Amino acid sequence: MSLATPEQIKEVRRRRTITVMLVVGGILVLLPLSARFGDAGFIIAWVVFALVLTLFIPQYWRCPVCRSPFPRGSNGHRCDECGTEFGA
Numbered sequence: 001m002s003l004a005t006p007e008q009i010k011e012v013r014r015r016r017t018i019t020v021m022l023v024v025g026g027i028l029v030l031l032p033l034s035a036r037f038g039d040a041g042f043i044i045a046w047v048v049f050a051l052v053l054t055l056f057i058p059q060y061w062r063c064p065v066c067r068s069p070f071p072r073g074s075n076g077h078r079c080d081e082c083g084t085e086f087g088a
Ligand SMILES: [Zn+2]
Pocket: 063, 064, 065, 066, 067, 068, 079, 080, 081, 082, 083, 084
């Protein structure tokens, strides 16, 4: 087990913020708009949103040390792959 450098910890915090903001922001934008879409538009908007998340997050939400994806629910506190602690 090793400790991440301050830069790597900062990077993980930044990535977590962006990921959370993307998810929360997307939902906050889509929910009020949903009433205005027809049924098809509503479904398409959510499918596009889900697609962006499933494509983007696995690429982005990774350990900056070894580049392996963070395990689900780890919140980026620790990388199981290389054992780095981010303590963030
Ligand atoms: Zn790692």
